[in-house]
Amino acid sequence: MKNKLLNIPPVPAVLFAIISVQSGAAIAKGLFPAIGAAGTASLRIGISAVILLAVYRPNLLKIAVPQWKFVIPYGLSLGAMNLIFYLAIERIPLGLAVTLEFIGPLLVAVWGSKRLIDFVWILLAAAGIVLIAPWSNNGIDILGMLLALLAGGFWAAYIVLGGKISKIMKGGDAVATGMLFATILIVPIGILGNGLDSLTPTYFSLGIALALLSSAIPFTLEMKALGQLPARTFSILMSLEPAAASVCALIFLQEYLTFNEILAVILVVIASAGSTMTSKA
Numbered sequence: 001m002k003n004k005l006l007n008i009p010p011v012p013a014v015l016f017a018i019i020s021v022q023s024g025a026a027i028a029k030g031l032f033p034a035i036g037a038a039g040t041a042s043l044r045i046g047i048s049a050v051i052l053l054a055v056y057r058p059n060l061l062k063i064a065v066p067q068w069k070f071v072i073p074y075g076l077s078l079g080a081m082n083l084i085f086y087l088a089i090e091r092i093p094l095g096l097a098v099t100l101e102f103i104g105p106l107l108v109a110v111w112g113s114k115r116l117i118d119f120v121w122i123l124l125a126a127a128g129i130v131l132i133a134p135w136s137n138n139g140i141d142i143l144g145m146l147l148a149l150l151a152g153g154f155w156a157a158y159i160v161l162g163g164k165i166s167k168i169m170k171g172g173d174a175v176a177t178g179m180l181f182a183t184i185l186i187v188p189i190g191i192l193g194n195g196l197d198s199l200t201p202t203y204f205s206l207g208i209a210l211a212l213l214s215s216a217i218p219f220t221l222e223m224k225a226l227g228q229l230p231a232r233t234f235s236i237l238m239s240l241e242p243a244a245a246s247v248c249a250l251i252f253l254q255e256y257l258t259f260n261e262i263l264a265v266i267l268v269v270i271a272s273a274g275s276t277m278t279s280k281a
Contacts, residue, residue, distance in 0.1 A: 014237045017218035017225075022098070022216025022244040026252035027090055031114030031206060036200050037086035042190025043199070043207035045079055049179040055216075056172035063177065067169050072179050074161040078219070079182030081154035082217045083189065084147050091144025095246030095256045095274040096132055099264055100145055103129060105154030105238050108159050121271040125239060128267030159226070159234060166227035175219045239272035 008016065024044075037257045060223070063071070088097045106125055163176045190196055199207075226234055242265045247256040257265070 005142040008221065009123030010226070010228040011237065013221040013225045014229075014234065015240070018240055018244045019222040020213045020221075022094075023219040023243065023252070024210050024212075024218075025085075025089065025094055025098075025245065026082055027180075027206060027210050028214065028246045029249075029253060030131065031203060031210070032086075034203060035196065036081065036193060038186075038190045038193040039196050039198070040210070041083040042196060042205075043204070044210045044214055045082060045179065045182050045186045047207050047210045047211035047281060048219075049176070049183040049244060051216045052172070052176035052179050052220075056170075056176040057075060058173035058176050060171075060177065063169075063173075067165070070161055071174055072181050074158065074165050074174070075181030076185055077154045077177055077184040078178055081151050081184070083186050084154065085151040085223060085275040088144050088151055089108045091141040092148065093257065093261075094249035094253065094266040095242055095255065095257055095265060096140070096261060097144070097148040097151075097260075098245035099129060099132060099242035099268055101150035101152040101155055102242060102268060103149055103158060104154070104156035105236075106152075108156050113141075120276045121236075124274070125268045125271035128242075128271070129265035131267070132178055133277065159238075161204045162223060163227045163230075163234070166223055172220060172225055173221035175223045176227040179215065179219070185233035236272055239268055243269045 028040050032158060085101060246265050248259060
């Protein structure tokens with residue numbers, strides 16, 4: 001599996017990662033009533049770490065100091081991003097959470113943009129995000145929105161740090177080592193929250209599927225792509241996440257969006273497609 005994943009070209013790798021992670025998010029939300037967001041995040045991250053460490057077997061003793069300086073914050077950002085995102089989708093629909101979370105990659109795109117056309121696409125995506133903002137009492141949970149935006153900040157850090165670590169460390173080793181530190185950060189929170197007390201064989205099996213779909217497979221594909229694509233291009237491609245999340249939420253969770261919310265997702269997707277087609281990278 002490892003070699004097949006690493007042989008996928010970078011752009012298809014990102015697209016496969018998007019589909020995989022959003023399908024996993026739908027499974028995760030279904031686990032929330034039983035073990036909570038923190039417990040689900042702990043299950044996902046912990047099992048993912050075991051799988052990735054077993055597959056890639058990184059030699060931690062041979063990791064150099066410059067590599068540690070990036071892989072540790074990379075892993076911590078990865079863990080925080082996932083826990084906070086799960087806390088967000090406990091409160092708001094999956095498609096909206098992903099659209100708001102995209103503010104993180106959007107900031108990365110702004111930072112790397114040098115041409116006027118790039119800012120046109122960025123503004124279009126920003127307009128989509130503005131459509132979701134609770135300018136009136138429309139029932140959207142404010143805390144859920146803020147959590148989604150915070151998760152986006154950690155997503156931005158994940159993109160930047162992932163791009164750097166992919167230049168100085170093998171992709172599989174970086175993901176596995178990073179996931180180890182994500183586990184150290186997140187699993188204690190799940191234990192303290194008593195989310196893992198209700199764990200059953202069925203939930204554990206779903207946790208394995210969740211770990212594969214949401215972490216092991218997509219993070220490996222993303223690390224490969226980050227090593228071959230500029231951070232800005234990677235961020236633009238990842239903006240397809242809201243559309244994938246909305247479709248998966250509709251199929252698996254029966255979550256329906258309002259007209260403005262659907263329009264917001266469409267604007268973000270158009271911005272993504274336009275940016276990709278006009279990018280020089």
